[in-house]
Amino acid sequence: MIKEALNTVSDLWSLMVGLRVTKDYFRAPQVTVRYPWKAVSNIATYKGHLELVGGKTGKPKCISCGMCALACPSNCLTVVKRKPPKPTPEEEQALAEAKAKGEKPKDKTPKDPEKFIYDFTLCSLCGTCMENCPVGALDFTGSAYLAGYSREDFHFDLVQLLKNQAGLEGMDASAAPETGQSEA
Amino acid sequence: MNAIPAELLNILIGLVAVAASVGLIGLVMVWVERKVAGHIQRRPGPYEVGPSGALQPLCDALKLVGKQLFMPLGADPILFWLAPVLAFLPVLLLFLPLPVGDGLQALDVNLGVLLILAFSGLAVLSVLLAGWASNNKYGLLGAARGVAQAVAYEIPLLLSVLAVSFVAGSLDLAQVVKGQGTWPWNWNIMTQPLAFLIYIVSALGETNRAPFDLPEAESELTAGFHTEYSGMGFGLFFLAEYANMVVVCSVATALFLGGWHGPVLPGPVWFVLKVSALMLLMVFVRWTYPRVRFDQLLVINWKWLLPLAVANLLLTAFFVKLAQFA
Numbered sequence: 392m393i394k395e396a397l398n399t400v401s402d403l404w405s406l407m408v409g410l411r412v413t414k415d416y417f418r419a420p421q422v423t424v425r426y427p428w429k430a431v432s433n434i435a436t437y438k439g440h441l442e443l444v445g446g447k448t449g450k451p452k453c454i455s456c457g458m459c460a461l462a463c464p465s466n467c468l469t470v471v472k473r474k475p476p477k478p479t480p481e482e483e484q485a486l487a488e489a490k491a492k493g494e495k496p497k498d499k500t501p502k503d504p505e506k507f508i509y510d511f512t513l514c515s516l517c518g519t520c521m522e523n524c525p526v527g528a529l530d531f532t533g534s535a536y537l538a539g540y541s542r543e544d545f546h547f548d549l550v551q552l553l554k555n556q557a558g559l560e561g562m563d564a565s566a567a568p569e570t571g572q573s574e575a
Numbered sequence: 576m577n578a579i580p581a582e583l584l585n586i587l588i589g590l591v592a593v594a595a596s597v598g599l600i601g602l603v604m605v606w607v608e609r610k611v612a613g614h615i616q617r618r619p620g621p622y623e624v625g626p627s628g629a630l631q632p633l634c635d636a637l638k639l640v641g642k643q644l645f646m647p648l649g650a651d652p653i654l655f656w657l658a659p660v661l662a663f664l665p666v667l668l669l670f671l672p673l674p675v676g677d678g679l680q681a682l683d684v685n686l687g688v689l690l691i692l693a694f695s696g697l698a699v700l701s702v703l704l705a706g707w708a709s710n711n712k713y714g715l716l717g718a719a720r721g722v723a724q725a726v727a728y729e730i731p732l733l734l735s736v737l738a739v740s741f742v743a744g745s746l747d748l749a750q751v752v753k754g755q756g757t758w759p760w761n762w763n764i765m766t767q768p769l770a771f772l773i774y775i776v777s778a779l780g781e782t783n784r785a786p787f788d789l790p791e792a793e794s795e796l797t798a799g800f801h802t803e804y805s806g807m808g809f810g811l812f813f814l815a816e817y818a819n820m821v822v823v824c825s826v827a828t829a830l831f832l833g834g835w836h837g838p839v840l841p842g843p844v845w846f847v848l849k850v851s852a853l854m855l856l857m858v859f860v861r862w863t864y865p866r867v868r869f870d871q872l873l874v875i876n877w878k879w880l881l882p883l884a885v886a887n888l889l890l891t892a893f894f895v896k897l898a899q900f901a
Contacts, residue, residue, distance in 0.1 A: 406864070413615050413863040423618040 431535065439532035440511045441520065442556075443549040449557050451550060452528035454502040459520035459529060467513035468520060471506035475499065504550055511537075511545035586671065589681020593670040597818045604817040605632040608858050615862045642806035647710055650803065654708035659804065659811035662701035665694040666818040673825045674749040676835045676842035687748040688736055691826060692729075695781070698819065699725040702783075702790055705812070706800035717799025720869060721783065721790030727876040728780035728787075734884035735770040735777065738891040739763050739830045748826070752834030762833040769887045771831045773880050775856075778823040780876065782816065785861035789869055824853035 424431050443451040453470075460468040476499060478486060489495075521529045539545055606621065606629055613620025621628030646655055672687030674680045684690060699722055706718020742763065743751040755762050764771045780787040791799035801812045828834055828849040835842030837849075867875070 409863045410859060413859060416617060417611065417614045417859075419617055421614070421617050421619055425619065425622070 434533055434535050437533050437535050438516050438518075439534040440514065440516075440537065440545075440547065441509055441549065442530055442532045443507060443553045444528050444530050445553055445557060450503045451507070451553055452526050453504050453507065453524075454526055454528070455504040456525060458523045458525060462519045462523040464517060464519060465513040465515055467510040469506075469508040470504050471508065473501050473503070473505045476501075506551075507549040509547045509549050511547060512542055586682055589671055590667060593667050593681065597666065597670070597814065597821075600821055601814045601817045602632040602636065604820070604854065605635065605813075607855070608861075611855070611858045612862050615859075636810065639806055639810040644808060645803075645805050647803045649710040651708040651710070654704045655803075656808070658701045658705035658708060659808045659815075661704065662698060662815040663811040663818075665697040666815050666822065668694050669819075669822045670825075672748055673822070674752050674829055674834055675846050677753075679835075679843060680749055683747075683749060685745070685747045685750075688740060688746045688751075688826070688830075691822065692733060692736065695819065695822065696725075696729065698815070701812075701815075702800045705804070706790075709800075709803040711803050713796040713798070713802045714800050717790045717792075717796045717802070720792075720796075721800055723869075724780055724783070724787065724789060724872060727873060728777045728880075731773050731876065731880035731884040732777035732781055734881075734888050735767075735773040736826075736830060738770045738884075738888045739767055741888070741891050741895050742766060748829045748834075752829050752836065755833040755836055757833075757836050757838055759833070761836070762831060764831040767831065767887075767891070769883060770891075771827070773884050773887070774827055774831065775853075776875070777880060778827065779857065779860065780872070782819045782823055784816075784820065784857055786864040786866050787872055788861075788866060789872060792866055794866075820854060820857060821850065824850045824857070827853055 443453055446452040455470050455472045457470045457472075460466075460470050478499075516531070518531070521527075521531075537545075609631070610620040610628070619628075621631035624630040624634055646652060669691050671682035672680065672684055672690050674687075702721035702725070703718045706714040706716075706721065709715070739751065740746050743754045745751055745754075751763070759765070779785075783790050789799075790796075791801065793799075796802070801809055804812065825846075828846060832849045832853075833845075834849075835846045837845030840848075
Protein backbone atom coordinates (compact mmCIF):
# COMPACT_ATOMS: atom_id res chain seq x y z
CA MET A 392 0.00 0.00 0.00
CA ILE A 393 2.74 2.41 1.04
CA LYS A 394 4.88 1.19 -1.85
CA GLU A 395 2.03 1.82 -4.23
CA ALA A 396 1.60 5.34 -2.94
CA LEU A 397 5.33 6.00 -3.31
CA ASN A 398 5.15 4.64 -6.85
CA THR A 399 2.37 7.08 -7.61
CA VAL A 400 4.45 9.95 -6.34
CA SER A 401 7.41 8.94 -8.47
CA ASP A 402 5.08 8.55 -11.45
CA LEU A 403 3.80 12.07 -10.90
CA TRP A 404 7.38 13.26 -10.66
CA SER A 405 8.11 11.64 -14.03
CA LEU A 406 5.41 13.87 -15.51
CA MET A 407 7.36 16.89 -14.28
CA VAL A 408 10.53 15.44 -15.81
CA GLY A 409 8.67 15.10 -19.09
CA LEU A 410 7.67 18.74 -19.01
CA ARG A 411 11.28 19.70 -18.35
CA VAL A 412 12.41 17.66 -21.36
CA THR A 413 9.99 19.44 -23.69
CA LYS A 414 11.03 22.77 -22.17
CA ASP A 415 14.66 21.98 -23.01
CA TYR A 416 13.73 21.00 -26.54
CA PHE A 417 11.63 24.14 -26.84
CA ARG A 418 14.68 26.26 -26.12
CA ALA A 419 17.13 24.16 -28.12
CA PRO A 420 18.15 25.44 -31.56
CA GLN A 421 16.15 24.20 -34.51
CA VAL A 422 17.49 21.40 -36.62
CA THR A 423 15.42 21.88 -39.75
CA VAL A 424 16.48 23.99 -42.74
CA ARG A 425 14.09 26.61 -44.10
CA TYR A 426 14.35 24.85 -47.40
CA PRO A 427 13.43 27.12 -50.25
CA TRP A 428 15.26 30.04 -48.66
CA LYS A 429 18.31 28.22 -47.43
CA ALA A 430 20.25 25.47 -49.18
CA VAL A 431 20.98 22.22 -47.40
CA SER A 432 24.71 22.07 -46.74
CA ASN A 433 25.46 18.37 -46.34
CA ILE A 434 24.37 16.80 -49.62
CA ALA A 435 27.65 15.07 -50.46
CA THR A 436 25.94 11.69 -50.34
CA TYR A 437 22.93 12.82 -52.32
CA LYS A 438 22.12 10.80 -55.42
CA GLY A 439 20.73 13.09 -58.10
CA HIS A 440 20.04 12.23 -61.73
CA LEU A 441 22.64 10.63 -64.02
CA GLU A 442 25.36 12.55 -65.78
CA LEU A 443 28.04 11.65 -68.27
CA VAL A 444 31.60 11.98 -67.04
CA GLY A 445 33.78 14.06 -69.31
CA GLY A 446 37.19 12.84 -70.40
CA LYS A 447 40.35 14.93 -70.68
CA THR A 448 39.26 16.52 -73.93
CA GLY A 449 35.92 17.49 -72.51
CA LYS A 450 34.17 14.90 -74.62
CA PRO A 451 32.29 12.23 -72.70
CA LYS A 452 34.25 9.12 -71.75
CA CYS A 453 31.34 7.08 -73.05
CA ILE A 454 32.14 4.61 -75.87
CA SER A 455 28.50 4.12 -76.95
CA CYS A 456 28.63 0.40 -76.19
CA GLY A 457 25.07 0.44 -74.92
CA MET A 458 25.73 -1.76 -71.88
CA CYS A 459 24.00 0.76 -69.66
CA ALA A 460 20.85 0.77 -71.78
CA LEU A 461 20.88 -3.02 -71.79
CA ALA A 462 21.30 -3.26 -68.04
CA CYS A 463 18.77 -0.60 -67.15
CA PRO A 464 15.75 -2.21 -65.45
CA SER A 465 13.48 0.74 -66.26
CA ASN A 466 14.56 1.21 -69.88
CA CYS A 467 15.21 4.86 -69.35
CA LEU A 468 18.42 5.08 -71.36
CA THR A 469 18.84 5.34 -75.14
CA VAL A 470 22.32 5.64 -76.60
CA VAL A 471 22.44 7.05 -80.11
CA LYS A 472 25.71 6.13 -81.80
CA ARG A 473 27.47 8.43 -84.21
CA LYS A 474 27.27 7.70 -87.92
CA PRO A 475 30.64 7.13 -89.55
CA PRO A 476 31.95 10.35 -91.08
CA LYS A 477 31.57 10.73 -94.80
CA PRO A 478 34.91 9.63 -96.28
CA THR A 479 36.87 12.05 -98.43
CA PRO A 480 37.68 10.92 -102.04
CA GLU A 481 41.23 9.98 -101.04
CA GLU A 482 40.01 7.91 -98.17
CA GLU A 483 37.45 6.29 -100.39
CA GLN A 484 40.18 5.30 -102.76
CA ALA A 485 42.32 3.93 -99.93
CA LEU A 486 39.33 2.02 -98.67
CA ALA A 487 38.78 0.41 -102.08
CA GLU A 488 42.44 -0.52 -102.27
CA ALA A 489 42.37 -2.08 -98.85
CA LYS A 490 39.26 -4.01 -99.75
CA ALA A 491 40.99 -5.33 -102.87
CA LYS A 492 43.91 -6.56 -100.75
CA GLY A 493 41.46 -8.33 -98.48
CA GLU A 494 42.17 -6.13 -95.41
CA LYS A 495 39.48 -5.10 -93.06
CA PRO A 496 38.82 -1.36 -93.21
CA LYS A 497 39.61 0.56 -90.02
CA ASP A 498 36.53 2.10 -88.40
CA LYS A 499 37.12 5.82 -88.09
CA THR A 500 33.77 6.49 -86.37
CA PRO A 501 34.22 8.53 -83.15
CA LYS A 502 33.16 6.44 -80.19
CA ASP A 503 31.46 9.11 -78.11
CA PRO A 504 27.67 9.09 -78.49
CA GLU A 505 25.74 11.49 -80.63
CA LYS A 506 22.96 11.58 -78.12
CA PHE A 507 22.50 10.00 -74.74
CA ILE A 508 18.78 10.19 -74.03
CA TYR A 509 17.93 9.77 -70.36
CA ASP A 510 14.34 9.70 -69.12
CA PHE A 511 14.59 10.78 -65.48
CA THR A 512 10.87 10.21 -64.96
CA LEU A 513 11.46 6.46 -65.28
CA CYS A 514 14.82 6.23 -63.52
CA SER A 515 14.86 4.64 -60.09
CA LEU A 516 18.46 5.70 -59.41
CA CYS A 517 19.48 2.07 -58.85
CA GLY A 518 22.96 2.62 -60.30
CA THR A 519 23.01 -0.57 -62.38
CA CYS A 520 24.06 1.45 -65.44
CA MET A 521 27.09 2.75 -63.58
CA GLU A 522 28.06 -0.72 -62.47
CA ASN A 523 27.81 -2.06 -65.99
CA CYS A 524 29.68 0.75 -67.66
CA PRO A 525 33.09 -0.59 -68.79
CA VAL A 526 34.74 2.84 -68.82
CA GLY A 527 33.15 4.54 -65.84
CA ALA A 528 31.45 7.16 -67.94
CA LEU A 529 28.33 7.55 -65.79
CA ASP A 530 27.86 9.15 -62.42
CA PHE A 531 25.16 10.59 -60.20
CA THR A 532 24.99 14.35 -59.92
CA GLY A 533 24.63 16.05 -56.58
CA SER A 534 21.89 18.33 -57.84
CA ALA A 535 19.20 18.18 -55.19
CA TYR A 536 17.18 21.14 -56.41
CA LEU A 537 15.99 19.86 -59.75
CA ALA A 538 12.54 21.07 -60.65
CA GLY A 539 10.50 21.42 -63.79
CA TYR A 540 7.12 22.38 -65.10
CA SER A 541 6.40 19.40 -67.32
CA ARG A 542 7.28 15.77 -67.78
CA GLU A 543 9.38 16.66 -70.82
CA ASP A 544 11.63 18.79 -68.61
CA PHE A 545 13.06 15.56 -67.27
CA HIS A 546 13.93 13.97 -70.59
CA PHE A 547 17.59 14.83 -70.73
CA ASP A 548 20.19 14.53 -73.43
CA LEU A 549 23.22 13.90 -71.25
CA VAL A 550 25.68 14.78 -74.02
CA GLN A 551 24.10 18.19 -74.36
CA LEU A 552 24.04 18.52 -70.59
CA LEU A 553 27.76 17.78 -70.38
CA LYS A 554 28.48 20.36 -73.09
CA ASN A 555 26.47 22.99 -71.26
CA GLN A 556 28.19 22.13 -68.03
CA ALA A 557 31.61 22.46 -69.66
CA GLY A 558 30.56 25.83 -71.00
CA LEU A 559 29.47 26.89 -67.56
CA GLU A 560 32.67 25.71 -65.88
CA GLY A 561 33.76 28.07 -63.19
CA MET A 562 30.23 29.19 -62.47
CA ASP A 563 28.06 27.67 -59.78
CA ALA A 564 28.60 24.00 -60.54
CA SER A 565 25.58 22.66 -58.69
CA ALA A 566 23.22 24.99 -60.52
CA ALA A 567 24.64 24.11 -63.92
CA PRO A 568 22.48 21.07 -64.76
CA GLU A 569 19.22 22.92 -64.27
CA THR A 570 20.19 25.97 -66.26
CA GLY A 571 21.66 23.71 -68.93
CA GLN A 572 18.38 21.87 -69.16
CA SER A 573 16.26 24.96 -69.51
CA GLU A 574 18.43 26.10 -72.38
CA ALA A 575 18.40 22.71 -74.08
CA MET B 576 -39.64 56.59 -23.69
CA ASN B 577 -38.52 53.60 -21.77
CA ALA B 578 -34.82 53.49 -21.04
CA ILE B 579 -33.03 50.26 -21.79
CA PRO B 580 -32.19 48.55 -18.51
CA ALA B 581 -28.51 48.90 -17.65
CA GLU B 582 -28.29 45.19 -16.97
CA LEU B 583 -29.37 44.33 -20.53
CA LEU B 584 -26.98 46.87 -22.01
CA ASN B 585 -24.21 45.37 -19.94
CA ILE B 586 -24.94 41.90 -21.26
CA LEU B 587 -25.16 43.16 -24.84
CA ILE B 588 -21.82 44.93 -24.69
CA GLY B 589 -20.35 41.89 -22.97
CA LEU B 590 -21.66 39.53 -25.66
CA VAL B 591 -20.26 41.66 -28.46
CA ALA B 592 -16.91 41.86 -26.70
CA VAL B 593 -16.94 38.11 -26.09
CA ALA B 594 -17.88 37.27 -29.67
CA ALA B 595 -15.05 39.46 -30.92
CA SER B 596 -12.50 38.15 -28.47
CA VAL B 597 -13.36 34.48 -29.03
CA GLY B 598 -12.42 34.82 -32.69
CA LEU B 599 -9.22 36.65 -31.81
CA ILE B 600 -8.34 34.14 -29.11
CA GLY B 601 -8.90 31.31 -31.59
CA LEU B 602 -6.51 32.86 -34.09
CA VAL B 603 -3.86 33.62 -31.51
CA MET B 604 -4.12 30.21 -29.88
CA VAL B 605 -3.82 28.35 -33.18
CA TRP B 606 -0.65 30.29 -33.85
CA VAL B 607 0.73 29.74 -30.33
CA GLU B 608 -0.11 26.06 -30.46
CA ARG B 609 1.60 25.50 -33.79
CA LYS B 610 4.60 27.61 -32.83
CA VAL B 611 5.09 25.79 -29.52
CA ALA B 612 4.61 22.41 -31.20
CA GLY B 613 7.16 23.39 -33.80
CA HIS B 614 9.75 24.57 -31.33
CA ILE B 615 9.30 21.52 -29.10
CA GLN B 616 9.94 19.36 -32.16
CA ARG B 617 12.86 21.63 -33.04
CA ARG B 618 11.36 23.07 -36.20
CA PRO B 619 10.21 26.65 -36.77
CA GLY B 620 6.46 26.11 -37.04
CA PRO B 621 4.57 28.50 -39.31
CA TYR B 622 6.83 31.33 -40.48
CA GLU B 623 5.89 32.13 -44.04
CA VAL B 624 2.81 34.36 -43.77
CA GLY B 625 3.33 37.56 -41.83
CA PRO B 626 5.97 38.10 -39.15
CA SER B 627 6.89 34.67 -37.76
CA GLY B 628 3.83 33.24 -39.46
CA ALA B 629 1.46 35.26 -37.30
CA LEU B 630 -1.04 35.64 -40.15
CA GLN B 631 -1.11 31.93 -40.94
CA PRO B 632 -4.18 31.22 -38.74
CA LEU B 633 -6.03 34.01 -40.53
CA CYS B 634 -5.32 32.36 -43.87
CA ASP B 635 -6.40 29.01 -42.46
CA ALA B 636 -9.61 30.56 -41.17
CA LEU B 637 -10.32 32.11 -44.59
CA LYS B 638 -9.70 28.75 -46.19
CA LEU B 639 -12.10 27.07 -43.75
CA VAL B 640 -14.77 29.69 -44.41
CA GLY B 641 -14.36 29.29 -48.14
CA LYS B 642 -14.66 25.52 -48.18
CA GLN B 643 -17.78 23.70 -49.28
CA LEU B 644 -20.02 22.48 -46.50
CA PHE B 645 -20.36 18.80 -47.12
CA MET B 646 -22.64 16.24 -45.53
CA PRO B 647 -22.12 12.49 -45.84
CA LEU B 648 -24.76 10.25 -47.37
CA GLY B 649 -27.30 8.97 -44.86
CA ALA B 650 -26.45 11.58 -42.25
CA ASP B 651 -29.18 13.27 -40.25
CA PRO B 652 -29.20 16.79 -41.75
CA ILE B 653 -30.76 18.61 -38.80
CA LEU B 654 -28.64 17.05 -36.08
CA PHE B 655 -25.55 17.16 -38.27
CA TRP B 656 -25.66 20.92 -38.67
CA LEU B 657 -27.02 21.53 -35.19
CA ALA B 658 -24.00 19.95 -33.55
CA PRO B 659 -21.29 22.51 -34.46
CA VAL B 660 -23.62 25.39 -33.66
CA LEU B 661 -24.46 23.77 -30.35
CA ALA B 662 -20.76 23.34 -29.66
CA PHE B 663 -20.02 26.98 -30.24
CA LEU B 664 -23.03 28.94 -28.96
CA PRO B 665 -22.91 28.02 -25.24
CA VAL B 666 -19.27 29.02 -25.20
CA LEU B 667 -20.26 32.65 -25.69
CA LEU B 668 -22.43 32.38 -22.61
CA LEU B 669 -19.60 30.86 -20.58
CA PHE B 670 -17.57 34.03 -20.97
CA LEU B 671 -20.23 36.28 -19.47
CA PRO B 672 -19.72 35.60 -15.73
CA LEU B 673 -15.91 35.69 -15.94
CA PRO B 674 -14.51 38.48 -13.73
CA VAL B 675 -11.75 39.97 -15.86
CA GLY B 676 -11.19 42.87 -13.51
CA ASP B 677 -12.71 44.46 -10.41
CA GLY B 678 -16.25 45.19 -11.59
CA LEU B 679 -15.32 44.27 -15.15
CA GLN B 680 -17.83 41.49 -15.65
CA ALA B 681 -20.48 41.14 -18.33
CA LEU B 682 -22.99 39.36 -16.14
CA ASP B 683 -22.71 39.60 -12.39
CA VAL B 684 -24.63 36.59 -11.11
CA ASN B 685 -24.24 35.07 -7.69
CA LEU B 686 -24.14 31.59 -9.22
CA GLY B 687 -21.45 32.26 -11.84
CA VAL B 688 -19.55 29.01 -11.29
CA LEU B 689 -22.74 27.01 -11.51
CA LEU B 690 -23.72 28.77 -14.73
CA ILE B 691 -20.39 27.92 -16.32
CA LEU B 692 -20.46 24.32 -15.17
CA ALA B 693 -24.06 23.84 -16.32
CA PHE B 694 -23.61 25.28 -19.79
CA SER B 695 -20.24 23.69 -20.40
CA GLY B 696 -22.11 20.42 -20.03
CA LEU B 697 -23.83 21.20 -23.34
CA ALA B 698 -20.51 20.58 -25.09
CA VAL B 699 -21.01 16.87 -24.45
CA LEU B 700 -24.34 16.99 -26.22
CA SER B 701 -22.78 18.56 -29.29
CA VAL B 702 -20.08 15.89 -29.37
CA LEU B 703 -22.71 13.20 -29.10
CA LEU B 704 -24.90 14.73 -31.81
CA ALA B 705 -21.95 15.25 -34.14
CA GLY B 706 -20.82 11.67 -33.82
CA TRP B 707 -24.31 10.23 -34.01
CA ALA B 708 -25.55 12.28 -36.95
CA SER B 709 -22.44 11.72 -39.06
CA ASN B 710 -23.42 8.17 -39.99
CA ASN B 711 -19.80 7.23 -39.54
CA LYS B 712 -18.44 4.58 -37.22
CA TYR B 713 -15.39 6.63 -36.28
CA GLY B 714 -17.66 9.52 -35.43
CA LEU B 715 -19.89 7.31 -33.33
CA LEU B 716 -16.95 5.77 -31.49
CA GLY B 717 -15.53 9.21 -30.84
CA ALA B 718 -18.88 10.43 -29.57
CA ALA B 719 -19.28 7.43 -27.25
CA ARG B 720 -15.82 8.05 -25.86
CA GLY B 721 -16.48 11.74 -25.55
CA VAL B 722 -19.64 11.22 -23.52
CA ALA B 723 -18.08 8.65 -21.19
CA GLN B 724 -15.10 10.91 -20.65
CA ALA B 725 -16.97 14.16 -20.18
CA VAL B 726 -19.48 12.65 -17.77
CA ALA B 727 -16.66 11.15 -15.76
CA TYR B 728 -14.44 14.22 -15.61
CA GLU B 729 -17.23 16.61 -14.81
CA ILE B 730 -17.58 15.14 -11.31
CA PRO B 731 -14.06 15.76 -9.93
CA LEU B 732 -14.09 19.13 -11.68
CA LEU B 733 -17.26 20.04 -9.86
CA LEU B 734 -16.04 18.72 -6.52
CA SER B 735 -12.77 20.65 -6.70
CA VAL B 736 -14.66 23.83 -7.57
CA LEU B 737 -17.02 23.16 -4.70
CA ALA B 738 -14.14 22.88 -2.25
CA VAL B 739 -13.00 26.37 -3.19
CA SER B 740 -16.46 27.83 -2.91
CA PHE B 741 -16.77 26.27 0.56
CA VAL B 742 -13.72 28.23 1.61
CA ALA B 743 -14.84 31.40 -0.13
CA GLY B 744 -18.46 30.93 0.96
CA SER B 745 -19.76 31.91 -2.45
CA LEU B 746 -20.47 30.59 -5.95
CA ASP B 747 -19.98 34.06 -7.39
CA LEU B 748 -16.65 34.21 -9.19
CA ALA B 749 -16.15 37.89 -8.39
CA GLN B 750 -16.76 37.20 -4.70
CA VAL B 751 -14.27 34.33 -4.74
CA VAL B 752 -11.67 36.59 -6.30
CA LYS B 753 -12.39 39.36 -3.78
CA GLY B 754 -11.71 36.87 -0.99
CA GLN B 755 -8.15 36.45 -2.22
CA GLY B 756 -5.21 38.79 -1.82
CA THR B 757 -2.55 40.46 -3.94
CA TRP B 758 0.33 38.07 -3.37
CA PRO B 759 0.55 34.41 -4.40
CA TRP B 760 0.46 33.25 -0.76
CA ASN B 761 -2.92 34.93 -0.40
CA TRP B 762 -4.41 32.92 -3.24
CA ASN B 763 -6.66 29.92 -2.88
CA ILE B 764 -4.07 27.65 -4.45
CA MET B 765 -2.20 27.81 -1.13
CA THR B 766 -5.17 26.48 0.84
CA GLN B 767 -6.45 24.17 -1.90
CA PRO B 768 -3.42 22.81 -3.79
CA LEU B 769 -4.98 19.38 -4.29
CA ALA B 770 -8.20 20.90 -5.62
CA PHE B 771 -6.14 22.94 -8.08
CA LEU B 772 -4.33 19.83 -9.34
CA ILE B 773 -7.59 17.93 -9.68
CA TYR B 774 -9.18 20.89 -11.42
CA ILE B 775 -6.37 21.19 -13.99
CA VAL B 776 -6.38 17.47 -14.80
CA SER B 777 -10.16 17.35 -15.04
CA ALA B 778 -10.17 20.49 -17.15
CA LEU B 779 -7.85 18.80 -19.62
CA GLY B 780 -10.27 15.89 -19.73
CA GLU B 781 -13.29 18.13 -19.95
CA THR B 782 -11.94 20.16 -22.87
CA ASN B 783 -10.78 17.02 -24.70
CA ARG B 784 -7.22 18.24 -24.75
CA ALA B 785 -4.28 15.90 -25.13
CA PRO B 786 -3.36 13.65 -23.37
CA PHE B 787 -7.10 13.13 -22.91
CA ASP B 788 -8.15 13.83 -26.51
CA LEU B 789 -9.67 10.40 -27.01
CA PRO B 790 -12.90 11.58 -28.68
CA GLU B 791 -10.80 12.86 -31.58
CA ALA B 792 -7.79 10.54 -31.30
CA GLU B 793 -6.46 10.92 -34.82
CA SER B 794 -4.31 7.81 -34.79
CA GLU B 795 -7.28 5.61 -33.97
CA LEU B 796 -10.44 7.40 -35.08
CA THR B 797 -9.17 9.65 -37.91
CA ALA B 798 -10.78 12.69 -36.29
CA GLY B 799 -13.32 11.12 -33.98
CA PHE B 800 -16.63 12.90 -33.65
CA HIS B 801 -15.78 15.58 -36.24
CA THR B 802 -14.47 13.18 -38.89
CA GLU B 803 -17.19 14.13 -41.35
CA TYR B 804 -17.07 17.87 -40.80
CA SER B 805 -15.32 20.13 -43.27
CA GLY B 806 -15.08 23.87 -43.65
CA MET B 807 -16.71 25.98 -41.00
CA GLY B 808 -18.46 22.97 -39.38
CA PHE B 809 -15.03 21.80 -38.34
CA GLY B 810 -13.98 25.39 -37.75
CA LEU B 811 -16.71 25.88 -35.14
CA PHE B 812 -15.64 22.77 -33.23
CA PHE B 813 -12.09 23.99 -33.39
CA LEU B 814 -13.00 27.46 -32.18
CA ALA B 815 -15.16 26.00 -29.42
CA GLU B 816 -12.25 23.90 -28.20
CA TYR B 817 -9.99 26.90 -27.80
CA ALA B 818 -12.76 29.00 -26.32
CA ASN B 819 -13.45 26.22 -23.81
CA MET B 820 -9.77 26.20 -22.94
CA VAL B 821 -9.91 29.91 -22.21
CA VAL B 822 -12.98 29.42 -20.06
CA VAL B 823 -11.51 26.65 -17.92
CA CYS B 824 -8.25 28.59 -17.57
CA SER B 825 -10.14 31.74 -16.60
CA VAL B 826 -12.17 29.86 -14.01
CA ALA B 827 -8.97 28.35 -12.64
CA THR B 828 -7.46 31.82 -12.48
CA ALA B 829 -10.45 33.25 -10.67
CA LEU B 830 -10.83 30.35 -8.26
CA PHE B 831 -7.24 29.46 -7.47
CA LEU B 832 -4.81 32.09 -8.75
CA GLY B 833 -6.28 35.25 -7.32
CA GLY B 834 -8.08 36.42 -10.45
CA TRP B 835 -7.30 40.06 -11.14
CA HIS B 836 -5.18 40.45 -8.01
CA GLY B 837 -1.53 41.20 -8.47
CA PRO B 838 1.07 43.83 -7.65
CA VAL B 839 1.80 46.97 -9.70
CA LEU B 840 -0.01 46.14 -12.93
CA PRO B 841 -3.75 46.79 -13.35
CA GLY B 842 -6.20 43.95 -12.66
CA PRO B 843 -7.25 42.91 -16.16
CA VAL B 844 -3.61 42.66 -17.23
CA TRP B 845 -2.92 40.27 -14.38
CA PHE B 846 -5.98 38.26 -15.25
CA VAL B 847 -4.95 37.92 -18.89
CA LEU B 848 -1.38 37.10 -17.89
CA LYS B 849 -2.46 34.32 -15.56
CA VAL B 850 -4.88 32.89 -18.10
CA SER B 851 -2.17 32.97 -20.77
CA ALA B 852 0.24 31.17 -18.48
CA LEU B 853 -2.31 28.42 -17.85
CA MET B 854 -3.08 28.18 -21.56
CA LEU B 855 0.61 27.84 -22.31
CA LEU B 856 0.81 25.09 -19.71
CA MET B 857 -2.04 23.26 -21.44
CA VAL B 858 -0.30 23.58 -24.80
CA PHE B 859 2.93 22.27 -23.29
CA VAL B 860 1.08 19.39 -21.70
CA ARG B 861 -0.42 18.50 -25.06
CA TRP B 862 2.98 18.26 -26.76
CA THR B 863 4.65 16.51 -23.84
CA TYR B 864 2.50 13.56 -22.92
CA PRO B 865 1.31 10.71 -25.13
CA ARG B 866 -2.40 10.01 -25.33
CA VAL B 867 -3.64 7.73 -22.56
CA ARG B 868 -5.57 4.55 -23.30
CA PHE B 869 -9.29 4.72 -22.70
CA ASP B 870 -9.29 2.42 -19.68
CA GLN B 871 -6.38 4.38 -18.23
CA LEU B 872 -8.35 7.55 -18.77
CA LEU B 873 -11.27 6.23 -16.76
CA VAL B 874 -9.01 4.70 -14.10
CA ILE B 875 -7.34 8.06 -13.57
CA ASN B 876 -10.75 9.58 -13.05
CA TRP B 877 -12.71 7.02 -11.06
CA LYS B 878 -9.86 5.60 -8.98
CA TRP B 879 -7.78 8.70 -8.34
CA LEU B 880 -9.39 12.02 -9.08
CA LEU B 881 -12.84 11.24 -7.75
CA PRO B 882 -11.82 9.76 -4.34
CA LEU B 883 -9.21 12.46 -3.87
CA ALA B 884 -11.71 15.17 -4.73
CA VAL B 885 -14.29 13.74 -2.35
CA ALA B 886 -11.72 13.44 0.45
CA ASN B 887 -10.56 16.97 -0.23
CA LEU B 888 -14.10 18.27 -0.16
CA LEU B 889 -14.94 16.50 3.11
CA LEU B 890 -11.77 17.76 4.77
CA THR B 891 -12.46 21.27 3.54
CA ALA B 892 -16.03 21.13 4.82
CA PHE B 893 -14.77 19.87 8.18
CA PHE B 894 -12.25 22.67 8.58
CA VAL B 895 -14.67 25.31 7.38
CA LYS B 896 -17.16 24.18 10.00
CA LEU B 897 -14.38 24.10 12.60
CA ALA B 898 -13.43 27.66 11.71
CA GLN B 899 -17.01 28.75 12.26
CA PHE B 900 -16.98 27.46 15.85
CA ALA B 901 -13.55 28.85 16.58
